[in-house]
Amino acid sequence: MKNINKLIISIFFGLIIGIITIIGQKYLPINLNFLANSGAIWLIPAYLLSYYFKTNKLSSILVSILCLISCVFNYYLFESILNNHPLIINNHMIIWLICALIGGFIFGLGAYYSNNKENILKQISQNLLPAVFFSEGTNKLIHLKNYNHMIPAVIMVTIIGILLYLMINRKNILKRNNINTFAILSLLGIIFYETIYRFT
Numbered sequence: 001m002k003n004i005n006k007l008i009i010s011i012f013f014g015l016i017i018g019i020i021t022i023i024g025q026k027y028l029p030i031n032l033n034f035l036a037n038s039g040a041i042w043l044i045p046a047y048l049l050s051y052y053f054k055t056n057k058l059s060s061i062l063v064s065i066l067c068l069i070s071c072v073f074n075y076y077l078f079e080s081i082l083n084n085h086p087l088i089i090n091n092h093m094i095i096w097l098i099c100a101l102i103g104g105f106i107f108g109l110g111a112y113y114s115n116n117k118e119n120i121l122k123q124i125s126q127n128l129l130p131a132v133f134f135s136e137g138t139n140k141l142i143h144l145k146n147y148n149h150m151i152p153a154v155i156m157v158t159i160i161g162i163l164l165y166l167m168i169n170r171k172n173i174l175k176r177n178n179i180n181t182f183a184i185l186s187l188l189g190i191i192f193y194e195t196i197y198r199f200t
Helices: 002-027 030-037 039-053 057-082 091-114 120-126 128-142 144-172 176-199
Strands: none
Touching: 002 030, 002 039, 002 057, 030 144, 039 057, 039 091, 039 128, 039 144, 057 091, 091 120, 091 128, 091 176, 120 128, 120 176, 128 144, 128 176, 144 176
16 A cells, blocks of 8 residues: 555656646746756656655656656646647657656666665666766757757756765765766766657
8 A cells, every 4th residue: 555655646746747847848938948848857756756765676666657657648738738739649758758667767776776785786876866967968068059048057957967966975976986887877868868869
């Protein structure tokens, strides 16, 4: 029963985030609009819910996946309501649902390992959020000609990634394993975001 409640809570969080994203896109100034539709920001609740619930490995993954799927579905649902058109399952929605499955699996598993004893998996998992923010911002900087109307938000997301790395690793920020982990995860994130960029 407890696990079912956690899954319901994760779906509810996805509902709220989907609504907030639509509101943010509509009302945030153009130079900050990117923040309302940042994949990295969506990953924060997906990771933290799994982390603070302290569930087993499978439940942690399911919590994260359901949160992200709920984000995607409710984003498109409330966008269709706001703009008065039918909800249509298009290519963009399918791509983001696939991303929700992949991201939910990785970050749910990462949240699980972050709660376990000190080892290399915990070290990797703790650097997931810093790396995804840094890689999303870096990818936008690579394609800056398409995002020069929202430079403040792009720079902000990149800096958030660096600040998260510093906050999470604290006295170990210069530890070789942490630097290497952050660099490798960031590189993988940039490749992932570049793939999404080319398909959307």
